[in-house]
Amino acid sequence: MRIEARGMSWGVPGKTIVRDVDLVVEAGETVGMIGPNGSGKSSLLRCLAGLRAPTAGVVRYDGADIATWQARTRARHAAFVEQSAETESDLCVAEVAMLGRTAFRSRWRAPDATDRAIVMAALERLDLGPLADRPWKQLSGGERQRAHLARALAQRPWALLLDEPTNHLDVRHQLELMDLVAGTGQTVVIVLHDLTLAARYCDRLVLMRDGTIVADGPAEDVLTASSLREVFEVDAEISPDQDGYLSVRYRGASRKGNEQVTR
Numbered sequence: 001m002r003i004e005a006r007g008m009s010w011g012v013p014g015k016t017i018v019r020d021v022d023l024v025v026e027a028g029e030t031v032g033m034i035g036p037n038g039s040g041k042s043s044l045l046r047c048l049a050g051l052r053a054p055t056a057g058v059v060r061y062d063g064a065d066i067a068t069w070q071a072r073t074r075a076r077h078a079a080f081v082e083q084s085a086e087t088e089s090d091l092c093v094a095e096v097a098m099l100g101r102t103a104f105r106s107r108w109r110a111p112d113a114t115d116r117a118i119v120m121a122a123l124e125r126l127d128l129g130p131l132a133d134r135p136w137k138q139l140s141g142g143e144r145q146r147a148h149l150a151r152a153l154a155q156r157p158w159a160l161l162l163d164e165p166t167n168h169l170d171v172r173h174q175l176e177l178m179d180l181v182a183g184t185g186q187t188v189v190i191v192l193h194d195l196t197l198a199a200r201y202c203d204r205l206v207l208m209r210d211g212t213i214v215a216d217g218p219a220e221d222v223l224t225a226s227s228l229r230e231v232f233e234v235d236a237e238i239s240p241d242q243d244g245y246l247s248v249r250y251r252g253a254s255r256k257g258n259e260q261v262t263r
């Protein structure tokens, strides 16, 4: 599914938070959204998910303006996993993942064998099969994060919109999750703070600053020493590793103009 934002802005009274965004994510592409804290990544992702109504411009899925769609219709197209989704629930893991099937059932129909098979397959893909019956409250932060992604996969969407889905995960699960999401063939927009991970797994990176997209392209073009200094205010060396992926080595925080700060 192709996702497109045209001339899109969003904000709250007195404050524009996302400004004049033009972004196209082609079907099957994995696009990484990067940028410093507060640069508008989550806000833009929520607009792309239809959870925020743009104050200007439009968001389209395969050419259709999603503004008029019901939540259920949107959920059949795109699954959104929010940043550190802190659900408190008396449900078990499989029941939380089953929430991903809600858009496919009438309110009164209980989950059937197909729903259960889809949920179990999603849990297995996230290495959570053995925890299916575990109460949600007993899960670690990383297990919860994986369970939220399982819920999103159980939604069987055309697109995954993921806000920092790796921030609680150990290194193995980070790599497995990125392998999984980049290998699904679905359209993926993923907010990441780990620039090396973003460079390795994403077809394209979108760099945000102050609510606007300041660079959009392959990692080699977006991640440069000058863009990291300008936008993230860090001094870094960026070079291909032995596998050909870009690797970012930080030398320290800098202020704009490359003035060194005390470490």
Ligand SMILES: Nc1ncnc2c1ncn2[C@@H]1O[C@H](COP(=O)(O)OP(=O)(O)OP(=O)(O)O)[C@@H](O)[C@H]1O
Residues within 6 Å of the ligand: 012, 017, 035, 036, 037, 038, 039, 040, 041, 042, 043, 044, 083
């Ligand atoms: N509902 C809101 N009301 C007022 N300000 C908001 C609202 N939502 C977001 N903001 C502000 O908009 C800016 C962008 O927030 P957003 O969460 O989109 O940034 P982000 O790039 O995802 O940040 P982070 O990397 O810290 O998660 C921040 O300054 C935030 O405080």
